[in-house]
Amino acid sequence: MREVAIVGAGMTRFGELWQSSLRDLFVEAADEALRAAGADHVDSIFVGNMSGGQFVGQEHLGPLMADHLGMAGVAATRVESACASGGVALRLGFIEVASGMSDLVLATGVEKMTDGADVTNVLASAADQENEVYHGITFPGLYAMIARAYMTENDLTEEDISWVAVKNHKHGAMNPKAQFQHEVTLEQVMNSTMVSDPLRLLHCSPVSDGAAAVLLCPLEQARKYTDRPVRIVGSGLATAPMALAHRPDPARLDAVARSAERAYGMAHVTPGDIQVAEVHDCFSIAEICCIEALGLLEREAAVKGAVTGCTALGGRIPVNTSGGLKAKGHPVGATGIAQTIEIFEQLRGEAGDRQVEGARLGLTQNMGGSGASSVVHIFEGV
Amino acid sequence: MREVAIVGAGMTRFGELWQSSLRDLFVEAADEALRAAGADHVDSIFVGNMSGGQFVGQEHLGPLMADHLGMAGVAATRVESACASGGVALRLGFIEVASGMSDLVLATGVEKMTDGADVTNVLASAADQENEVYHGITFPGLYAMIARAYMTENDLTEEDISWVAVKNHKHGAMNPKAQFQHEVTLEQVMNSTMVSDPLRLLHCSPVSDGAAAVLLCPLEQARKYTDRPVRIVGSGLATAPMALAHRPDPARLDAVARSAERAYGMAHVTPGDIQVAEVHDCFSIAEICCIEALGLLEREAAVKGAVTGCTALGGRIPVNTSGGLKAKGHPVGATGIAQTIEIFEQLRGEAGDRQVEGARLGLTQNMGGSGASSVVHIFEGV
Numbered sequence: 001m002r003e004v005a006i007v008g009a010g011m012t013r014f015g016e017l018w019q020s021s022l023r024d025l026f027v028e029a030a031d032e033a034l035r036a037a038g039a040d041h042v043d044s045i046f047v048g049n050m051s052g053g054q055f056v057g058q059e060h061l062g063p064l065m066a067d068h069l070g071m072a073g074v075a076a077t078r079v080e081s082a083c084a085s086g087g088v089a090l091r092l093g094f095i096e097v098a099s100g101m102s103d104l105v106l107a108t109g110v111e112k113m114t115d116g117a118d119v120t121n122v123l124a125s126a127a128d129q130e131n132e133v134y135h136g137i138t139f140p141g142l143y144a145m146i147a148r149a150y151m152t153e154n155d156l157t158e159e160d161i162s163w164v165a166v167k168n169h170k171h172g173a174m175n176p177k178a179q180f181q182h183e184v185t186l187e188q189v190m191n192s193t194m195v196s197d198p199l200r201l202l203h204c205s206p207v208s209d210g211a212a213a214v215l216l217c218p219l220e221q222a223r224k225y226t227d228r229p230v231r232i233v234g235s236g237l238a239t240a241p242m243a244l245a246h247r248p249d250p251a252r253l254d255a256v257a258r259s260a261e262r263a264y265g266m267a268h269v270t271p272g273d274i275q276v277a278e279v280h281d282c283f284s285i286a287e288i289c290c291i292e293a294l295g296l297l298e299r300e301a302a303v304k305g306a307v308t309g310c311t312a313l314g315g316r317i318p319v320n321t322s323g324g325l326k327a328k329g330h331p332v333g334a335t336g337i338a339q340t341i342e343i344f345e346q347l348r349g350e351a352g353d354r355q356v357e358g359a360r361l362g363l364t365q366n367m368g369g370s371g372a373s374s375v376v377h378i379f380e381g382v
Numbered sequence: 383m384r385e386v387a388i389v390g391a392g393m394t395r396f397g398e399l400w401q402s403s404l405r406d407l408f409v410e411a412a413d414e415a416l417r418a419a420g421a422d423h424v425d426s427i428f429v430g431n432m433s434g435g436q437f438v439g440q441e442h443l444g445p446l447m448a449d450h451l452g453m454a455g456v457a458a459t460r461v462e463s464a465c466a467s468g469g470v471a472l473r474l475g476f477i478e479v480a481s482g483m484s485d486l487v488l489a490t491g492v493e494k495m496t497d498g499a500d501v502t503n504v505l506a507s508a509a510d511q512e513n514e515v516y517h518g519i520t521f522p523g524l525y526a527m528i529a530r531a532y533m534t535e536n537d538l539t540e541e542d543i544s545w546v547a548v549k550n551h552k553h554g555a556m557n558p559k560a561q562f563q564h565e566v567t568l569e570q571v572m573n574s575t576m577v578s579d580p581l582r583l584l585h586c587s588p589v590s591d592g593a594a595a596v597l598l599c600p601l602e603q604a605r606k607y608t609d610r611p612v613r614i615v616g617s618g619l620a621t622a623p624m625a626l627a628h629r630p631d632p633a634r635l636d637a638v639a640r641s642a643e644r645a646y647g648m649a650h651v652t653p654g655d656i657q658v659a660e661v662h663d664c665f666s667i668a669e670i671c672c673i674e675a676l677g678l679l680e681r682e683a684a685v686k687g688a689v690t691g692c693t694a695l696g697g698r699i700p701v702n703t704s705g706g707l708k709a710k711g712h713p714v715g716a717t718g719i720a721q722t723i724e725i726f727e728q729l730r731g732e733a734g735d736r737q738v739e740g741a742r743l744g745l746t747q748n749m750g751g752s753g754a755s756s757v758v759h760i761f762e763g764v
Binding site for chain 1: 403405435436440441444449455456458459461462463464470480482483508511512621628636637
């Protein structure tokens with residue numbers, strides 16, 4: 001396999017972007033990534049998107065996006081793994097370049113969620129239709145059950161969960177691409193509307209529009225496009241039973257642990273080597289579960305990570321310096337690529353006020369559904 | 383890149399399969415492919431599926447299908463390029479094995495279309511929503527315009543189009559997996575209900591349920607699984623403008639021509655070397671356009687291919703010996719893999735009454751929308 005590098009990145013601001021359609025969002029992000037690298041063509045495009053069909057009546061995003069980018073003709077396809085669609089797009093782009101099939105690949109993600117669709121029910125199609133959704137549950141309920149299971153087994157309080165949101169909003173306030181660029185207090189989080197006990201409104205990532213894109217090429221060609229390439233050193237994709245009830249322990253995210261194991265193995269690193277991580281906090285409880293499953297912290301330390309400041313900027317292992325899904329926003333198909341861009345910028349020393357000093361090794365973890373799929377990537381500044 | 387072989391195949395019968403759900407169909411086909419090769423595990427699964435979300439409220443098919451196959455844990459993702467989703471699943475599986483990332487990959491396709499969804503409108507989400515669908519057109523209308531454009535430029539008659547359906551039903555009558563295992567006469571086709579002038583009901587592929595799966599591995603490991611592997615020697619994916627009105631000539635399928643060029647180039651063969659082909663006849667006119675774009679016949683010969691018997695079993699270049707989408711059925715996400723299985727069987731000498739004598743080199747062409755995406759594969763018996 002050839003070594004692969006990221007040489008350019010672009011993303012829209014995340015938010016309720018009423019003035020932009022699905023295709024507008026894509027073109028804005030893809031165009032920025034191409035311009036950043038000074039590239040005027042690509043061999044192949046992967047579009048990570050969860051549900052263009054249900055959200056805006058548009059499937060077949062590969063050719064549509066190639067066309068609107070002015071590149072009709074190139075290989076292009078959509079890939080989907082619910083909220084992990086962006087991460088999977090990165091992985092397949094990585095494999096295509098590593099294989100030698102293509103030299104220049106755009107790995108992208110896009111979602112347009114605010115065009116009038118019944119968002120909660122569309123998102124629920126990422127859960128097990130026959131065993132879960134049919135009976136009326138949607139994702140806030142599923143993650144509330146994960147939180148309750150965790151609370152039963154461990155010393156986890158509503159306050160611990162709330163600190164995750166406080167920390168991520170603090171990070172997001174420094175991110176000009178974030179949907180919410182303001183801080184929230186512990187009191188505001190703890191007093192926000194109950195959505196699904198114990199999860200409150202400010203424990204939930206928002207409904208967002210947005211797109212993100214990165215340009216990949218063989219490492220040995222990277223200097224043509226940038227003097228600060230970032231190498232992809234590990235990629236792991238894994239699954240777990242779809243329905244929460246079919247898992248041995250609903251509080252344990254096995255797909256996250258397996259995908260991490262594969263990525264660490266490929267990169268020949270251990271969790272302790274990671275200096276900055278973007279983790280899938282679709283609900284604040286998820287960040288705690290994922291940090292543990294990734295091995296970044298032991299369970300007890302993961303539970304208290306945001307309380308002690310261990311996972312904040314300046315802490316032992318800064319998590320979600322971008323603001324995470326909670327503050328940066330969560331246009332589901334775009335999230336995995338947006339996470340990648342945060343790490344790309346961190347490893348290039350371009351993260352501004354959010355910079356983790358001296359970061360050379362970073363990780364992204366992007367998850368689908370209630371954790372039935374997870375994809376982990378490890379990156380190294382070169 | 384490593385050389386890649388197909389070592390096992392399985393598919394459901396295609397048809398209105400009321401008794402089987404989306405996941406049942408998948409498991410039946412995947413299980414048959416695994417058993418055929420004596421394999422009890424895989425490293426990765428690609429699920430080609432156009433619209434589980436819109437058809438049955440289920441996205442996130444990667445982990446769902448891995449789970450229901452008893453393989454929760456493995457890497458798995460869905461890929462989508464409308465009716466070319468199956469072909470893209472094969473291509474990405476091929477690249478993953480070729481790269482060295484995985485050894486055993488299941489490339490699959492599945493669609494459940496008869497569960498009550500508004501099928502014509504769901505399918506229309508593969509066309510350009512803003513420039514075409516919004517104005518009321520659906521696929522029969524788009525392909526009728528392609529047919530009219532072709533008729534205007536060439537000596538193409540309704541009878542020429544109808545012979546394609548007659549030929550494919552004749553082939554399908556010999557295929558025990560086909561949805562329609564009966565012949566139709568030219569008179570029946572010419573007198574069938576007008577759907578969108580000049581296309582009649584018997585020029586249109588049906589609404590179908592079904593699934594298909596093939597198992598891929600490095601060629602050098604193939605003998606562990608079968609004594610008759612089939613090698614994938616070429617793969618090409620290409621796109622064209624989404625909206626028919628944005629193409630220089632609506633009667634010319636540029637994505638098909640480009641994808642073929644890439645596949646021929648990779649395989650180091652010319653169209654004249656191909657001995658049997660499965661071609662995307664979603665409407666009978668499409669078979670004529672595709673045969674020309676693939677270079678299998680010159681335009682005039684392509685137009686009269688079914689009339690002269692040139693594209694029938696026993697003819698110079700037999701096309702759609704399986705019955706094609708018209709008679710075999712067209713569960714959209716599964717079609718590209720089902721095409722692959724027909725060629726796999728032909729090159730192994732296992733096609734029974736439909737066998738093309740001495741076939742060693744075969745081709746599949748699978749198309750999305752009105753031709754905005756196309757994927758071509760070339761296979762060699764070894």
